[in-house]
Amino acid sequence: MHFGRWLHLLCFVFLLGGCASVSRTSTPAILDQLLADPALQGATVSLTVRDVRTGNTLYQHNPRTRLVPASNxxxxxxxxxxDVLGPQYRFSTQLLSNGTQQGERLSGNLYLRGLGDPTLQFADYQALAAQLASQGVRQVQGDLVFDDTWFDAERLGVDWAQDDESTYYGAQISALTVSPNADFDAGTLIVTAKAPVGLGQPVSVQVFPSTDYVQISNRAVSGSGDTYSITRQHGTNLLQLTGALAPGQQRREWVSVWEPTQLVANLFEQALAQQGIKVLGRRVIGGTSPANATVLAEHRSAPLQALITPLLKLSNNTMSEALLKAMGRQTANAGTAQAGVAAVAAFMKRQGLDPATLSQVDGSGLSRRNLVSSQNLSDLLLATARQPWFDAWYNALPIAGNADRMTGGSLRYRLRGTTAENNLHGKTGSMAGVSSLSGYLTDAEGRRLVFSMISNNYLNDAAPIRALEDRVAVALASWHR
Incomplete structure (x- = not known):
């Protein structure tokens, strides 16, 4: 009888052992397996996962390895x-004069002064001209001066790739610029090509906003193969259309211009002419508005807490660069990227973070000289969660799997039908050989986590890497020990 009880107990122990042997794999072990994926062979990955409430690190892999972060x-x-500018900060664009008005005549110069607003559209410049006309002005006897001196004359970031120059995401930065749309792709024009039904016939071309500031070399025709492309020749505003577009098809492309201040000049002169206002003097680019000039009309942007939504959801580079230079102007009276980077570093120090552990040279992440680790970004995400403006910033981040473009943003097509859908608030980043995903999510135990994953130097296309990022996010949202 004693032997039977002992045998029963032994079987029970074996049963428990069997149950333990089929227990679920822990999340850290799953993450180890994911980072061993062949798609990452020869690549470098930095991954950090932390608990928002405690700041404790739950998982790390090369946490302090600095990598190119792209748009992260x-x-x-x-x-x-x-922090530096404040949630209520607004960009301003002013129409000023140092002269006096006598009837319909304005003596002296007219100044259009840009303070960095990347959200102005042609309609806003038309509204400024209409404000001037409403004051009875029909003739300007002096010069028309376009003042873009709030920012420096460095139009491109450090080490931006030359083959990005004609793209909307590589557009030049100016304190006086114009966007063709509500996505605020400043410094660009929308070029629409439409192929006629007849094969071999030239495509028709339309530019918006309509301007003669660009010239078009149209060698694109109606045909098969879908080889249509458009580029801007370096150092010019010559747009070159080549290849074939299927009969009856239409293609829209966003193309950056060379010297956006001059595009503004072209469009604003149109706006003045529409109001019947004639300028007798010269067009002057880059002049400075006198300190004693009177403001005749002004346009103010939406507050920063609203502007960060299109910026982060759509990963807008020109808006990011404008913010960087605006921070430089605010803190050091210098609208330069260098002064902006110094302002960012000072912000980090105020949060107890060490700016010496990373390298930043622009605002958007377009340069490959930017070097950041997942530890840096997790530190930032934790610090940001303590700020009074956090909710506005958090809600501006793309939300995984949410189909609404201005909610899901760059994550709207990812992680649908998973535990991360409408859970993960994060920022994507992508360049050739670079992919990143960082943000916040809530796990199965109800904990809010921050995570950052940066991958560099993979040779395959980005799709397998993004799939890995998504599997990491799902593993985190389903966290178990």
Missing amino acids: LKLLTTAAAM
């Missing part, structure tokens, strides 16, 4: 901007 750098730029 916008997390740092926008967080600093909310």
